[in-house]
Amino acid sequence: MTTTLTKPRRRPQKATQHERQRHPRRAGGRRNWGGGLAGLLWLAVVTVPLYWALITSLKARSGYYASNPLVPSSDPTLDNYRMVIESDFVRYFVNSVVVTAGAVVPAVVFSFMAAYAIVRGWRMRVLRAINGLFLMGLAIPLQATVIPVYLIIIKLHLYDSLLALILPSIAFAIPLSVLVLTNFIRDVPKELFDSMRVDGAGEWTTLWRLAAPLTRPAIITVAIFNALTIWNGFLLPLILTQSPERRTLPLALWTFQGQYGVNVPAVLAAVVLTTLPVLVLYAFGRRQLLSGLTAGFSR
Amino acid sequence: MSALTGHPRPRDARGVLPWLAAPALVLFVGFAVIPLFGVFALSFTTWDGIGAIRPSGLTSWRKVLTNPGLPHALWVTFLVMAVSWAVQTPLSILLGTFLAGRQCYRAVLGVVYFIPLMLSSAAIAIAYKALLDPNFGLGAGLKIHALSQDWLGRPGLAFGVVVFVVSWQFIPFHSLIYQGGVQQIPKSLYEAAQLDGAGRIRQFFSITLPQLKYTIITSSTLMVVGSLTFFDLIFVLTEGGPGDATRVLALDMYKRGFQASLMGPASAIAVILVLLGLSLALLLRRLGGRDAGASQLEGV
Numbered sequence: 001m002t003t004t005l006t007k008p009r010r011r012p013q014k015a016t017q018h019e020r021q022r023h024p025r026r027a028g029g030r031r032n033w034g035g036g037l038a039g040l041l042w043l044a045v046v047t048v049p050l051y052w053a054l055i056t057s058l059k060a061r062s063g064y065y066a067s068n069p070l071v072p073s074s075d076p077t078l079d080n081y082r083m084v085i086e087s088d089f090v091r092y093f094v095n096s097v098v099v100t101a102g103a104v105v106p107a108v109v110f111s112f113m114a115a116y117a118i119v120r121g122w123r124m125r126v127l128r129a130i131n132g133l134f135l136m137g138l139a140i141p142l143q144a145t146v147i148p149v150y151l152i153i154i155k156l157h158l159y160d161s162l163l164a165l166i167l168p169s170i171a172f173a174i175p176l177s178v179l180v181l182t183n184f185i186r187d188v189p190k191e192l193f194d195s196m197r198v199d200g201a202g203e204w205t206t207l208w209r210l211a212a213p214l215t216r217p218a219i220i221t222v223a224i225f226n227a228l229t230i231w232n233g234f235l236l237p238l239i240l241t242q243s244p245e246r247r248t249l250p251l252a253l254w255t256f257q258g259q260y261g262v263n264v265p266a267v268l269a270a271v272v273l274t275t276l277p278v279l280v281l282y283a284f285g286r287r288q289l290l291s292g293l294t295a296g297f298s299r
Numbered sequence: 300m301s302a303l304t305g306h307p308r309p310r311d312a313r314g315v316l317p318w319l320a321a322p323a324l325v326l327f328v329g330f331a332v333i334p335l336f337g338v339f340a341l342s343f344t345t346w347d348g349i350g351a352i353r354p355s356g357l358t359s360w361r362k363v364l365t366n367p368g369l370p371h372a373l374w375v376t377f378l379v380m381a382v383s384w385a386v387q388t389p390l391s392i393l394l395g396t397f398l399a400g401r402q403c404y405r406a407v408l409g410v411v412y413f414i415p416l417m418l419s420s421a422a423i424a425i426a427y428k429a430l431l432d433p434n435f436g437l438g439a440g441l442k443i444h445a446l447s448q449d450w451l452g453r454p455g456l457a458f459g460v461v462v463f464v465v466s467w468q469f470i471p472f473h474s475l476i477y478q479g480g481v482q483q484i485p486k487s488l489y490e491a492a493q494l495d496g497a498g499r500i501r502q503f504f505s506i507t508l509p510q511l512k513y514t515i516i517t518s519s520t521l522m523v524v525g526s527l528t529f530f531d532l533i534f535v536l537t538e539g540g541p542g543d544a545t546r547v548l549a550l551d552m553y554k555r556g557f558q559a560s561l562m563g564p565a566s567a568i569a570v571i572l573v574l575l576g577l578s579l580a581l582l583l584r585r586l587g588g589r590d591a592g593a594s595q596l597e598g599v
Contacts, residue, residue: 032499035397039408042394045467046412052437053426069440106322114323121316130320137331139580143528143549144572147556147565148337149330150348171330174323203315232419234531239557250421254535257425264429264436271422278417290413294475 057081057269064265080269084256089273091245092252096231099162099248103169104227108219110170111177116207118178119185120193131182137175143235150239164240165248169233173226184218185211224285224292231278249274335573341566348560359563369568371543372551378458379533379547380526383465387522388515391470395477396507409478416471424535427464454544457537461545464536465529473518480514481507520583527576548572 052069058076059067067073114130121127149168150159158164188211196206212219237251247255256270282289345355363369398409415423430437431450438446451457488506497505530549533539539546539554546554548568556565 032400035400036404038393039397039405042390043408043411046415046471049426049430049467050414052430056429065435065440067440069437106326110323110326114320117316117319124316126317127320130317130324133324133332134327137327139524139577140335140573141524141528141576142331143530144552144569144576145331145334145338147341147552147562147569148334151337151341151352152330152334167326168330171326174327174331178323203319207319228417232421234419234421234535235553239553250419250531253419253421253425257428257535262435264432267425267429271426275418275422279414282414282417286410286413289417290475293416293472294479 053268053271056265057272059265061263061265080266081273083266084270084273087256092247092249095162096248099165100227100231102166103230104223107170107173107177107226108223111174112181112219115178115181115185116211118182134175134178142172146235146239153240160242160246162246165236168236169230177222177226180222181218184215188214220288221292224289338566338569341562342570344563346562348562359567363564363567372546372548375545376547379461380523383462383526384522386462386466387470387473391473392477394474396481398474398478399481413471415468420531421535423464423468424532428536431460451537452541454541457541457544461533461536464532476518477514480511484510516583520580523579524576527572
């Protein structure tokens, strides 16, 4: 996704929440009919394809061509979904979960440790250099480095394994994660670090006992952002795996379409099924997800 | 210090810090920094992706630079970048401003607006491919002739579809950024304007838009640099076709490298991509002026 360049924002939520209380409506009294209408228009642009995909996935293949595409089937069927699940999608789902969890957890832990070191050791030249290196990673389209990544994965004898997807995913996630986490760790009052030191705590203890709890929202945010990016990733699985057993969901979706392209309801059932997990998460943790997406971007 | 007081401080605690950064550093160097240099190196070799890698000087570069495919791919990349920027920016600003309002119905609409953000490019592209199918898609089903064209089979139309789908996918993200930006504009500005009798449109052009300057720069940077890497969407939607109508640089790299087994020329294209991304990011930063916020590229 487009995560290449960022500017920091100091805790955006605070300011907006504050303003939320005082200003029930902008632009004052008059109702904004034009705006509302345009808003509804965009609503249609967003929902019509989604709605069409959903209802079509519930239609039987035979009657599908004859029916009105925007009217739900009077006799909805789950046959398409059964077919998708029988095409090994459970395995692809598990692969996606393994790759996402396997990459996000280390990516966030390592980024957090690095961010902590960068903030606490800002006076050390090494750490400033490391920080500069990570920042450079933000300005470079990392996808352009996939050919050497492919070579390295082959040399490590990892080609066509899930680990082959995990390692570069971690590396690609690091720059933005470190950036966001450093911004948040910087906001932890210095006195708290000092008092930890007086109590005799080492850096390792301070890292986990003080910095981590205090920046938990940021950690969750970063984890969500990375999870979404990796879950939806397509290029790395495309070039670093080969056998059907190693497919992740987006890749499986693509090959499924290649196979059953003419069976539109089945293809759409696959689309709906693979997006369902993320949409369920969206329903429950919308705030977190959205703030996760814009962490680090702003003014 | 510890020698003076006699207190053995946890043996120079500061020395621990670089080690905390080590795991992230190792992974980043291994799978991003080394590949970055590697791609330069590989562009001076001949490699089919499986066999041995043989140095071959400037052969790959000569091949790439004399191939008419390169200017074409650059042109398509530029067009996708420029047109999708021109489509996305105004719409995102308007939607962001719209969503920044506190009305309840707008919050509800926002919930739906942001759904495309959750979907993978592959899923979006596949759904649209089905939807636009001239025989089985939405247009054919509705029996509306204007909608049942061969959307992905004709160069001009396919390009338009790519821009549309890109916008459909990314406008929500940029509206989200703009929403945050608008909400940070001091309300006193609007109150003052209202006292002066400025209407809604006037307020938008003389307060909202100028105040969003830095948000526009951030969002544009993300759009422009990000558009260099629209790989999955275009790959699944059109595979660069019809012909090479939507063959952007990233796709050109993939096709030459992983489909035609010419890793040398593909690496040369990747180098061009890196340089392009880097210079665009720096250029946009220059446009933003130094006070575009403590820019994070400070270290570069």
